[in-house]
Amino acid sequence: MTVRVPAKVNLQLSVGPVRDDGYHDLVNVFHAVSLFDEVTAVPADALSVTVDGPAGVPTGPDNLAARAAALLAEHVGRRPDVALHIRKDIPVAGGMAGGSADAAAALLACDVLWEARLDRETLLELAARLGSDVPFALLGGTAVGLGRGERLTPVEVTGEFHWVFGYADGGLSTPAVYAECDRLRAAGEQDSVWPEVSDDLMAALKTGDAEALGRALHNDLQPAALSLRPSLRDALAVGRDAGALGSLVSGSGPTCAFLAASLDHAAELAAALNDSGRFAAVRPASGPVPGVTLV
Numbered sequence: 001m002t003v004r005v006p007a008k009v010n011l012q013l014s015v016g017p018v019r020d021d022g023y024h025d026l027v028n029v030f031h032a033v034s035l036f037d038e039v040t041a042v043p044a045d046a047l048s049v050t051v052d053g054p055a056g057v058p059t060g061p062d063n064l065a066a067r068a069a070a071l072l073a074e075h076v077g078r079r080p081d082v083a084l085h086i087r088k089d090i091p092v093a094g095g096m097a098g099g100s101a102d103a104a105a106a107l108l109a110c111d112v113l114w115e116a117r118l119d120r121e122t123l124l125e126l127a128a129r130l131g132s133d134v135p136f137a138l139l140g141g142t143a144v145g146l147g148r149g150e151r152l153t154p155v156e157v158t159g160e161f162h163w164v165f166g167y168a169d170g171g172l173s174t175p176a177v178y179a180e181c182d183r184l185r186a187a188g189e190q191d192s193v194w195p196e197v198s199d200d201l202m203a204a205l206k207t208g209d210a211e212a213l214g215r216a217l218h219n220d221l222q223p224a225a226l227s228l229r230p231s232l233r234d235a236l237a238v239g240r241d242a243g244a245l246g247s248l249v250s251g252s253g254p255t256c257a258f259l260a261a262s263l264d265h266a267a268e269l270a271a272a273l274n275d276s277g278r279f280a281a282v283r284p285a286s287g288p289v290p291g292v293t294l295v
């Protein structure tokens with residue numbers, strides 16, 4: 001059983017003040033793009049995970065795909081007797097929710113392999129228990145996430161948008177980026193306002209207006225990511241100078257996302273980003289694309 005699952009970029013990531021439980025209220029506009037991991041599930045004596053791809057992905061029970069298989073097995077009352085193999089193309093700790101994507105893929109792969117046939121609501125509920133980005137990886141497309149990001153409403157989008165992603169050498173820890181965001185706000189270096197969905201962003205998506213989308217992109221975690229990784233400032237400038245309609249850090253970073261005007265423009269932009277030598281890898285992609293899909 002093989003399942004393909006996309007990466008996400010946040011078109012809007014607005015972060016509210018810290019709540020009593022330590023989390024932040026978010027307005028999170030997720031957009032699934034055509035960079036994919038693949039998770040294969042085959043029957044086995046015991047739960048195991050192997051990974052084909054970059055270093056830094058745990059292969060033990062901490063792997064989010066393994067946790068998803070274990071949670072589903074517990075839910076349906078069986079042993080998690082499955083061997084999972086992950087082919088990673090989504091950057092690790094890159095702000096594109098690769099681990100969450102693998103968890104969503106493992107949920108679907110095991111649901112089919114074990115003939116559990118859980119309904120969508122139950123899968124989404126299990127997904128939310130695994131992490132706030134996991135439900136979106138099941139859904140795909142473009143969606144607004146409220147709360148910790150897990151309460152999802154699909155967004156109407158016309159056409160497709162063309163992107164180029166600049167992968168960095170090494171990742172950034174999401175909790176460290178949130179902590180830096182809190183630190184910058186406490187020091188008065190960044191405002192903290194109640195997050196609201198951007199009307200300009202919704203209008204740009206509905207009309208398929210790439211220029212307006214470029215202007216509406218927003219990430220409250222970007223100052224924190226730039227503070228922890230100052231070289232990202234120059235990396236973003238390369239895209240802007242090369243004519244990107246919008247340039248921003250993806251989620252908690254350090255992957256940089258650049259919006260192009262067309263497929264041809266994305267190829268030109270990718271060439272300029274490659275020539276700059278500032279990225280470990282440069283990848284064109286389009287969005288929105290569907291969420292987890294059986295191959």
Ligand code: ATP
Pocket residue numbers: 056057058062063064065086091092093094095096097098099100102103133171172174251252253
């Ligand atoms: P997000 O955008 O959701 O904040 P991210 O894209 O920055 O996440 P991930 O690639 O999801 O980060 O991984 C974060 C950490 O999770 C990794 O450093 C790794 O230790 C751990 N992890 C566990 N399972 C996986 C997995 N299947 N793939 C990648 N990382 C995993």
